[in-house]
Amino acid sequence: MTNNMFFIANWKMFGDFKSVNSVKKVIKLSKIKKYKKAQIIYCPPFTLIDRFLNLVKNSKITVGAQNCHYSEKPGPFTGSINSDLIKSSGAKYVIIGHSENRVTGDTNQIINLKIKSALKKKLKVIYCIGETLNEKKKNKTNLILRSQIIHGLKNIKKNNSIIFAYEPVWSIGTGIIPKINNLEKQIYDIKNMIFKFWKLKNPKIIYGGSVNSKNISELNKISSINGFLVGGASQNSKNFIDIIKKTIN
Ligand code: PGA
Numbered sequence: 001m002t003n004n005m006f007f008i009a010n011w012k013m014f015g016d017f018k019s020v021n022s023v024k025k026v027i028k029l030s031k032i033k034k035y036k037k038a039q040i041i042y043c044p045p046f047t048l049i050d051r052f053l054n055l056v057k058n059s060k061i062t063v064g065a066q067n068c069h070y071s072e073k074p075g076p077f078t079g080s081i082n083s084d085l086i087k088s089s090g091a092k093y094v095i096i097g098h099s100e101n102r103v104t105g106d107t108n109q110i111i112n113l114k115i116k117s118a119l120k121k122k123l124k125v126i127y128c129i130g131e132t133l134n135e136k137k138k139n140k141t142n143l144i145l146r147s148q149i150i151h152g153l154k155n156i157k158k159n160n161s162i163i164f165a166y167e168p169v170w171s172i173g174t175g176i177i178p179k180i181n182n183l184e185k186q187i188y189d190i191k192n193m194i195f196k197f198w199k200l201k202n203p204k205i206i207y208g209g210s211v212n213s214k215n216i217s218e219l220n221k222i223s224s225i226n227g228f229l230v231g232g233a234s235q236n237s238k239n240f241i242d243i244i245k246k247t248i249n
Pocket of ligand 1: 229233
């Protein structure tokens, strides 16, 4: 286990005002000395960001958004939120490039604009990359990941604050995780790609895709992983706490 592990809760389009209260248990855990090195970041739906900020204000837990619009400037984009609005909400992070947004139209080029606008607003970026099942079957995983890195980060200077979330699409929400040896090799390959692209030696790389309290001990054997992006299991505080406890033991 590396120091300062990230535990990023991606609530997706789930959660209501009531469910936010259960997060108090996670806040309590975050104040125990042993777990202080856990960097817990909640990414709730936009509508809950303010409530989350209020709840976590006396703790080390931070809050992020799940996506942003590509336009840096305000504009006639009904229903959209850009980095500027996220920044002014008080959130510190933003997830960009999630496969659930790639399927609805986020290309690497759009993602590139989103990342640039987020960095300009001094938001920290959680950049999701990952191959689909079809791409994996065709042995195209590294080709896809390299292209997501090169095009998603085009004309962006080396930046150690970006967290790379490797999320194989076939693992998200399916209960299936990669074989540990394969995942370890994949993280190694991604680190090499980032090194070639940015000459950055120790990028932060987290894993996401069906992380739960049952498979976490297995996943945690990979010492090169800097943390986890947790979807479904993060919406239940008990499960999320179990994941943190089993990682930092
Ligand atoms: P999951 O989602 O943990 O529910 O598979 C992860 C993600 O989509 O970030």
